[in-house]
Amino acid sequence: MQELRLLCWAVLLGLAQACPEPCDCGEKYGFQIADCAYRDLEAVPPGFPANVTTLSLSANRLPSLPEGAFREVPLLQSLWLAHNEIRVVAAGALASLGQLRSLDLSHNLISDFAWSDLHNLSALQLLKMDSNELTFIPRDAFRSLRALRSLQLNHNRLHALAEGTFAPLTALSHLQINDNPFDCTCGIVWFKTWALTTAVSIPEQDNITCTSPHVLKGTPLNRLLPLPCSAPSVQLTYQPSQDGAELRPGFVLALHCDVEGQPAPQLHWHIQTPGGTVEITSPNVGADGRALPGALAAGGRPRFRAFANGSLLIPDFGKLEEGTYSCLATNELGSAESSVNVALATPGEGGEDALGRRFHGKAAEGKGCYTVDNEVQPSGPEDNVVIIYLSRAGGPEAAAVGGGAPGKQPPGLFLLGQSLLLLFLTSF
Numbered sequence: 028m029q030e031l032r033l034l035c036w037a038v039l040l041g042l043a044q045a046c047p048e049p050c051d052c053g054e055k056y057g058f059q060i061a062d063c064a065y066r067d068l069e070a071v072p073p074g075f076p077a078n079v080t081t082l083s084l085s086a087n088r089l090p091s092l093p094e095g096a097f098r099e100v101p102l103l104q105s106l107w108l109a110h111n112e113i114r115v116v117a118a119g120a121l122a123s124l125g126q127l128r129s130l131d132l133s134h135n136l137i138s139d140f141a142w143s144d145l146h147n148l149s150a151l152q153l154l155k156m157d158s159n160e161l162t163f164i165p166r167d168a169f170r171s172l173r174a175l176r177s178l179q180l181n182h183n184r185l186h187a188l189a190e191g192t193f194a195p196l197t198a199l200s201h202l203q204i205n206d207n208p209f210d211c212t213c214g215i216v217w218f219k220t221w222a223l224t225t226a227v228s229i230p231e232q233d234n235i236t237c238t239s240p241h242v243l244k245g246t247p248l249n250r251l252l253p254l255p256c257s258a259p260s261v262q263l264t265y266q267p268s269q270d271g272a273e274l275r276p277g278f279v280l281a282l283h284c285d286v287e288g289q290p291a292p293q294l295h296w297h298i299q300t301p302g303g304t305v306e307i308t309s310p311n312v313g314a315d316g317r318a319l320p321g322a323l324a325a326g327g328r329p330r331f332r333a334f335a336n337g338s339l340l341i342p343d344f345g346k347l348e349e350g351t352y353s354c355l356a357t358n359e360l361g362s363a364e365s366s367v368n369v370a371l372a373t374p375g376e377g378g379e380d381a382l383g384r385r386f387h388g389k390a391a392e393g394k395g396c397y398t399v400d401n402e403v404q405p406s407g408p409e410d411n412v413v414i415i416y417l418s419r420a421g422g423p424e425a426a427a428v429g430g431g432a433p434g435k436q437p438p439g440l441f442l443l444g445q446s447l448l449l450l451f452l453t454s455f
Contacts, residue, residue, distance in 0.1 A: 047072035052079070061100075063087070064107070071096045083107040085131070094119035105129040109155070115139040122147045129153040133179065136160055142168040151175055157203065158182040170195045177201040181231070186210045186238075187359075190217040193227075201228045204235060209248065211237035213256035213290055214359030219248050259288035259356035259363040280344035282367070284337045284354035292356035292363075296333055300350035309333035316340070 046052030049072055050063040060081045063072065068087040075082070079100045089111040097103060103124050109131045116132070118141040127148050138160040145151070149171045157179040166189035169175065175196050185207040193199065209215055222229055229235075237243040237251065262285045286292050294309040312318055312332045332340040341348050353366040 045074060046076065047074045050075075052076060058104075073099065075099045078102060081105040081107075084111070086110045089113050091115040091117065092120040093117050095123070096120045098123050100124075101126075103127055107131045108135070110134045113137055114160075116141050116144070118143060120144060124148060126150055131155040132159070134158045138162065138184075145169065146171045148172065149174065152198075153177045155179045156183070160184055162186065164188065164192055166190075166192055169193065173197050175199055179203040180207070182206045184208060187212075187214050188218050190214075193221070199227050201230075203230060205231040206234050208238035209236070210239050211243045211246065211248065211251055211254075212240075212359060213254055215248065216251075216254055216256060219251055223249060255289050256360060257287070257289045258361040259286065259292040259358050261286050261354055261356045261363045261365045263352075263354060263365045263367050279340060279342050280348070280369070281338055281340045282352055282354075284339070284356075284365070286337055286354075286356045288356060288358050288360070288363075290358050292358040294333075294337060295355045295357065296331070296339055297353040297355060298331060298350060299353075300348060302347060305331060307331055307333045307339075309337070309339075310335040 046061065047063070049066040049068060050061050052059070052061045052075075054060070058081050059076065059079045060083075061075055061079045062083050064083045064085040064087070066087055068084065068089060070089065071084065071092070077099060080102055082097075082100060082103055082105070085107045086109070089108070091113060092108075092115070094117045097106070097120070101123055104126055106124065106127060106129070110133075113132065113135040114137060116137060116139070120141060121127070121130070121144040122141075125147055128150055130148070130151060130153065133155040134157075136159065137156070140156075140161065142165050145154075145168060151172055152174050154172070154175060154177070158181070161180070161183040162185060164180075164185065169178075169192065173195060176198050178193075178196065178199060178201070181203045182205075185204075187210055193202070222232070222235070232249050233247045235248045237246045237248065243251070263282065284294060284296075286294055296305075296307040296309060298305040298307070310319065310333050311329060312334060314334070316328055316332055318329050328342075330341070332342075334340065337354075339352070339354075349370050351366055351368050353364055355362060355364045
């Protein structure tokens, strides 16, 4: 009933409105058509009859589509915008066109597109976006387009495709995606497999080629040899002290995150302390412990020092640095995370760790560590516990970078302050 009222309203309003001056409006084959092609237009003209179902604005000079550009034509079923100069399609420009079946945005300069507008276009059957400057398609861009039959994305600047991008397109029968500069890394392997097994017609497959890496440039994707790919894995590991250390004030804490994966994962530290949250993309310091150019306090020595080999060093560790330390590794195939909780206590006194768990004297409840004759020994399984290097001689950086590659550092020495502070670690 509501749709009928909308249709009646649109028809009555359409009869009362004139066609925009540069355009020709009329009925053809039962469709209400507004033809504004080849008019040198630099903006979508106002004043369309609300009952228009087909609108052609092709071959003009439109530079962009602003929010609400087609609000006057809610019954639009076909929209032709090819061969303009459109660079930006703003959020809300297309969202009102819930009955749209055909959309042609080909042969423009679009690099900024409001993909979320497509979520409202559930009736869409044809989408032409070829010959633009698109570099990225969100994974959920087509989630509502279950009626889409033909999709053209060829001749853009797409380097990668998120896995599952085309999964919602259950009615798709034709996909054109040739002549894009694809990076033939692990992230594109899923698309190669999908393209070889899908029933969707994909023409010009010999022109779906690699642009990088250089050794694969020009190789058709369907002839790409298997790549050694694996999702990230991480492990925070702990090695006990090999040597009792003379007590002295102050100490340094270093954690180590052992990361594996292909391509090499990007390492990120998430630190939750009583003072707040700290996010660090590793590395933020060089081998000398000084901040890298562009990092906060560049040239200085940050409070938390993340090294390229997976070590995180915290000089002058104290109560303010207690908390949960997490390392997150991410590559094209996914991510993995591991965490450890670190707390301090004095011997003979109880306390709580950063998770609120009570401990007494020299030992912490659950997995962690305990002291034996000035040495620290693991208690419980060693999986996902932290490597701790507390340096006694030389600079603290030696403890974090002395071993070179991640997971290869020599065991370090634990230094306890004059107050005989004990370090408790709880992994999860």
